[in-house]
Amino acid sequence: MSAVVGGAKKQREQYGTVTSPAGKLGRFVINLFAAGGLLYLFLPIFVIVAFSFNQPVGRFNAVWNKFTFENWLHPFADQALVDALLLSLKVALLSTAVATVIGTFMAIGLVRYRFKGGGLVNFLLVLPLTAPEIVLGASLLTLFLAPTMLLFNISFSLGFATIVIAHIMFLVSYVALTVRARLRGFDWTLEDAAMDLGANPTRTFWRVTLPLITPGILAAALLSFALSIDDFIITYFVSGPSTTTFPVRIFGQSRTATPPQINVLSTMILLVSISILAIGTLVSARRTKRDTA
Amino acid sequence: MSAKIERDAEGRKQARYAPWLLLVPGLLWLLWFFYLPLYSLFRMSLSTKPSRFAVPEFGWAWSNYSQAFSQYGAQFQRSFTYALAATIAALLIAYPIAYVIAFRGGRYRNVLLGLVVVPFFTNFLIRTLAWKTILGNQGPLISLLHTIGVLGPNETLLRTPIAVIGGLTYNFLPFMVLPIYVSLEKIDPRLLDAARDLYSNTWRGFRKIIIPLSLPGVFAGSLLVFIPAAGDFVNSYYLGNAKTTMIGSVVQDQFLVQNNYPIAAALSFVFIAIVMVVVAIYSRLLGTEEIA
Numbered sequence: 001m002s003a004v005v006g007g008a009k010k011q012r013e014q015y016g017t018v019t020s021p022a023g024k025l026g027r028f029v030i031n032l033f034a035a036g037g038l039l040y041l042f043l044p045i046f047v048i049v050a051f052s053f054n055q056p057v058g059r060f061n062a063v064w065n066k067f068t069f070e071n072w073l074h075p076f077a078d079q080a081l082v083d084a085l086l087l088s089l090k091v092a093l094l095s096t097a098v099a100t101v102i103g104t105f106m107a108i109g110l111v112r113y114r115f116k117g118g119g120l121v122n123f124l125l126v127l128p129l130t131a132p133e134i135v136l137g138a139s140l141l142t143l144f145l146a147p148t149m150l151l152f153n154i155s156f157s158l159g160f161a162t163i164v165i166a167h168i169m170f171l172v173s174y175v176a177l178t179v180r181a182r183l184r185g186f187d188w189t190l191e192d193a194a195m196d197l198g199a200n201p202t203r204t205f206w207r208v209t210l211p212l213i214t215p216g217i218l219a220a221a222l223l224s225f226a227l228s229i230d231d232f233i234i235t236y237f238v239s240g241p242s243t244t245t246f247p248v249r250i251f252g253q254s255r256t257a258t259p260p261q262i263n264v265l266s267t268m269i270l271l272v273s274i275s276i277l278a279i280g281t282l283v284s285a286r287r288t289k290r291d292t293a
Numbered sequence: 294m295s296a297k298i299e300r301d302a303e304g305r306k307q308a309r310y311a312p313w314l315l316l317v318p319g320l321l322w323l324l325w326f327f328y329l330p331l332y333s334l335f336r337m338s339l340s341t342k343p344s345r346f347a348v349p350e351f352g353w354a355w356s357n358y359s360q361a362f363s364q365y366g367a368q369f370q371r372s373f374t375y376a377l378a379a380t381i382a383a384l385l386i387a388y389p390i391a392y393v394i395a396f397r398g399g400r401y402r403n404v405l406l407g408l409v410v411v412p413f414f415t416n417f418l419i420r421t422l423a424w425k426t427i428l429g430n431q432g433p434l435i436s437l438l439h440t441i442g443v444l445g446p447n448e449t450l451l452r453t454p455i456a457v458i459g460g461l462t463y464n465f466l467p468f469m470v471l472p473i474y475v476s477l478e479k480i481d482p483r484l485l486d487a488a489r490d491l492y493s494n495t496w497r498g499f500r501k502i503i504i505p506l507s508l509p510g511v512f513a514g515s516l517l518v519f520i521p522a523a524g525d526f527v528n529s530y531y532l533g534n535a536k537t538t539m540i541g542s543v544v545q546d547q548f549l550v551q552n553n554y555p556i557a558a559a560l561s562f563v564f565i566a567i568v569m570v571v572v573a574i575y576s577r578l579l580g581t582e583e584i585a
Contacts, residue, residue, distance in 0.1 A: 026495065031397070033389035038408060040386065041466065044423035045412045051426065062422075063431045102318040109315030114305040121316055128327045130516070130572045132524025134541045135565040138548055139330035142337045142558060169326040172319050188300065230417055232527065233541075237548065250418045251527075258422065266415045273414035277407050285403075 045270070052263035059257035071260040075268065078261045084249035085265060091160070091245060092228035095167035100221045102168075103175025104213075110176070111183040128173045137237030140166050144238060158240025166238045167228045174227065175220040182216025222276075331565075338558035345552050357559040365543050365560060372540040373567075375454070376523035379461035380469075383518045384511065386462070387469035391510075392503075395477035409470050421460055421531045428456050428532065452534040460528035468517035476510030477503070516575055520568055540564050 051061055055068040076082045106125065110118060128136070144156045156162050190212070194204040232247035239248055250262060300306055338357055340349040362369075394405045412420070427434055428450040438444040450456055480503065488498040526541030540560060547557035 027397075030389050031393055033386075034393035037386045037390040040463070041409065041412045043427065044420045044463070045415060047423040047426055048415055048419060051423075062426050062429060102322060105315040106319040109312040112305060113308040113312040114301055115308055115312045118312075121320065124320065124323060124328075127569075128323060130520060130568065131327075131565060132520055132541075132568060134524040134526065134544050135334070135561045135568075136327070136330075138544055138557060138561045139334035140326065141548065142333040142554065143326070143330040145554070146333050146337075165326055169322060172322055176319060188305070226414065230413075232417055233525075236545075247416055247418050250416065250422075254418070254422065254531075262419060266419050269416075270411070270414050274411055277411070281403055281407065 048263050049267050049270075052260060052267050054260060054263075056258075056260055059259075061258045061260045061263065071264045075261060075264045078259050080244075081246070081249055081253075081259070081261055081265065084244045085246045087160075087244065088229050088246040091163050091167060092225050095164050095171055095228050096221055096224040098164075099168045099171035099175050099224055100217060103172045103220065104179050104217050106172070106176040107179035107183055108213075111180055111186070112188060125173050125176055128170060129177070133170075133231075133233040134237075136166070136170060137234040140169070140234070141237045158238060159243040162238045162240070163235055163243065163245065166234050167231065170231075170234065171224045171228060175224055178220040178223060179213070179216050182219070183213060186213065226273075334558050335562055337554050338562045340555045340558075342553065342555050349554050354555065357555045358563065361556055361559040361563060364556075365540065368538055368540045368543050369564075371537070372523045372564075375458050375461060375537075375539060376519050378458045379465065379522045380515050380519045382458065382462040383466050383469040384515065387466055387473055387514065388507075388511075391470050391473035391477055395474055395480075406471075406474065409467055413467055417464060418527060418531075420464065421527055424456070424460050424463065425451060425531050428459075451532060452537075454533070454537050456532040457529050457537045457539075460532045461522040461525060464525075464528065465518040465521055468521075469514035472513040472517065473507055473510040476507045480506050512575060512578075516572065519571075523568070524564070 055066040057065045194208045340351045341354045342349040529537050529539045547553045
């Protein structure tokens with residue numbers, strides 16, 4: 001099977017586009033549909049960017065009034081919103097770091113060894129991914145509220161710590177499964193080779209295994225960061241009244257006002273993300289070029 | 294120098310204790326903060342809480358479940374109906390996108406995939422608020438639809454079930470595109486050449502080769518859209534009305550506004566039980582590999 005897939009890949013690399021099986025008319029229709037789909041995906045984004053240049057009437061930035069640069073000249077005018085964004089960044093950095101480390105450990109443990117109980121671990125890992133966010137949030141809240149049934153008799157007050165705990169929880173499975181998918185097909189005999197050449201296990205891990213699996217780990221970390229910073233539902237349940245992340249702030253505020261700074265900050269985040277994506281694509285394209293040359 | 298290490302066909306070592314050292318931190322975290330909370334949710338769902346400010350007490354109160362069902366049966370039904378509609382709509386929109394990227398993307402494939410993901414770098418709530426602007430009564434879309442007569446003069450888009458389903462479809466669309474793309478990308482184009490050599494027409498080739506081979510992606514995508522869509526309350530809150538509330542809206546309201554923890558817990562528990570059954574049937578039929 002893998003030989004067949006490899007053949008497909010090679011053919012695609014040679015000819016660029018594979019001939020689509022659809023006929024001429026079919027091809028046109030399907031292209032049209034796909035273009036329409038992409039337009040649909042970008043429609044709200046155009047609105048968000050456009051309304052960052054709007055001078056809103058009243059407290060809600062929902063109806064187009066007048067073009068202005070005012071919002072971009074004062075992007076940080078809403079102090080509470082900026083604080084919330086900074087808190088979100090802090091939460092995302094911390095939970096991504098922890099989840100990436102323990103999730104990668106799990107992935108390595110699962111791929112590298114054959115052992116009794118592997119199937120069970122797999123099941124325990126996949127289940128959290130299939131649970132709806134609302135249930136994750138609600139169940140964590142019942143745990144944090146309960147004073148008597150906690151392990152080690154630790155009690156939690158809702159805030160920064162509970163948000164980070166929740167984020168790590170839902171990120172661990174993502175990281176473990178993403179890294180595991182990348183590790184499939186990793187040539188573990190390279191480790192044997194390093195050890196045969198006299199490297200001890202620690203050195204083998206740091207000098208051989210880790211550099212080879214780093215791209216997979218980085219991809220998982222980026223995904224985690226994006227998921228953490230975007231999370232609203234779970235965070236809303238476990239954040240408590242006085243700790244406000246960026247999404248929680250927007251939700252709470254949207255009842256009374258939607259300042260245009262929300263759009264400005266979103267557009268900034270979008271630009272940063274696109275740059276990271278573009279750099280990543282360029283680097284990997286250059287790497288493939290170098291490897292094939 | 295080193296002992297010969299036994300490995301199986303996939304290069305895995307046989308070991309008894311070593312893997313657990315690597316697995317323990319993550320497993321502990323999941324047991325403590327995913328599985329234990331599920332248990333505490335279950336306990337809460339059987340507790341009684343006579344008033345808003347009372348401390349909930351455990352007491353095998355199964356009546357919470359019958360109360361949850363009788364009071365919020367409509368929301369259950371609505372959640373699953375909306376989620377199903379959104380899943381089908383997402384499939385119809387996502388399939389052509391994934392197909393064109395996989396078969397016609399050529400060297401722009403990664404760029405096109407990037408384009409699918411880029412809109413989701415803005416926050417979920419902000420995207421939904423943008424839809425509120427687009428569909429709103431002062432937006433451009435509504436006047437267009439009034440002009441061409443699709444909508445009657447008094448009909449609106451915002452605060453309707455269609456708006457909620459549209460929002461759900463939009464917000465979870467990449468979860469449909471990406472798995473379908475992955476399974477389409479694996480298809481060996483020589484299979485299609487073979488079909489053509491054997492005088493199969495293009496539609497037949499599509500039906501007999503592409504569709505069956507993309508099914509794992511379709512199934513994985515459907516789960517990844519259906520589950521979050523069924524549990525969402527944000528789209529209903531921003532784009533719907535009092536008659537479009539979903540199960541997530543009720544859980545959120547009962548938990549965080551009414552402080553009626555036992556009923557909210559019973560609702561969540563029934564909800565997750567239904568979802569787990571759906572997932573179990575799915576993974577029985579198709580395996581869990583593709584979901585990850």
